[in-house]
Amino acid sequence: MTPILWLLRHVNSTVMARVVEEAMKLKRDFPDFVAGFDLMGREDQGRPLWYFRHELSMPSDRGLLLPFYFHAGETNLEGSDVDQNLLDALLFNTSRIGHGFALLRHPVAKELSRKRGVAVEICPISNQVTKLVDDLRNHPGAVLMAEDHPLVISSDDPAMFGSSGLSYDFYEALVGFGGLRSNLRTLKSLAINSIR
Template structure:
């Protein structure tokens, strides 16, 4: 959510920040005393002490940043030759940052800074996927998902109060498909239903994230995912459907589970019935151009399925997935790639306008909130056009 330079220059310079080194990456933890040893990691070292012994702290900071992003100065095709390789390192970046962003003081500042950076990129409204991790304090005390969601809600309200032209933020609670069995999924969905009931203003719904080809299909969790309907309890779904292998049945199952949007939707063009169904019922496809390139779903964006979907006026929205990990910022980079790569010579200012409108139209906002957001957006759009007219 936040660029890695801020994370390193801000979070890792705070007192009580420890670092240890694995064979592939780094780990962090904040502690008032020497932390307990971590399996497969070197001894914990206080970063403040390590920097005091380091001749060139800039090199050290750059090295740390290198563990938090996939950006490389080398040939990316050589560094990340396959999906398996790039996904493995992609997951490592999350593990490396985990101990930093789950420390309560950093978490609060990190979330506010993330909103600030997207706001600076002229993003007016955010829907974020988050696992809502357990947050910890310096003394080791931990906080549950309800605390995390309440904290996000409080910070969002504070940010809106400070920036009246910002609509707000909502959270899509996620679980990792690679590490969860059916029994645990039942408990997670039950918790998601409770969170959606208790925090309706900020909780948008539920999703499963992670590499689909390395995990289980949606249908494997059908009992848990059918729970909200069986109990008559609302819980919107926003399912990832990335794979183009045999797991592409996820695209069909997502629609059967009444997903509100389809994440990535790379296999949608291979399923004419599903494509027509999603168009008919207004189930937009969330497209992440840079992510799809970096994670090796497509090499040339002109060959991206979204190009065909947009030409057919299928509902499409543009998202940035994990911009900081990809060395990007906000949403503009992905909008640019979509504008140039998907539309080509057919793209014009109206294309950008429609994509921006879609972001609100296919959001989880209520009809009244959408109307208010569109009115606010229209004023800013008119100002943008008048200031850039030739």
């Protein structure tokens, strides 16, 4: 298991530049150990990705590979900075979109992420606890699953939500997103996406 380096998104650009510099060095020195880089923390309480556009462009400007795995679009407020993070994450060639709840409101971003094979990391229990959705049958993940968009199931912060593991999130996704047609093939597909 290779770790994703991360930083809380409320820092300033000076701190971000220093950490991206360090992440590039670690990725160069330990390519099989470091998977990439992400910004963590609640998007609505931190800075949007675009605020760090210069710092996040440093790897590509220098011709270095530092894959990004951005949390983006964990909102139901259209037009907000958090909503915009989804598009910016794709502009920065993210390898994964964490949460991506707002993806359905951005058809071009949705199609681009599907064509690129950018998995959306869905966190069913977290999305219910944070009140993004009450009924998982109405979760954007149900539409994405029906459209065969690559999905990955995650527990987000299980200890914080009183959950005891990923199995509950898989169950909720299976029943809530897949409905009556869900079966073992659905679970297999979600597990293969996680490995991929």
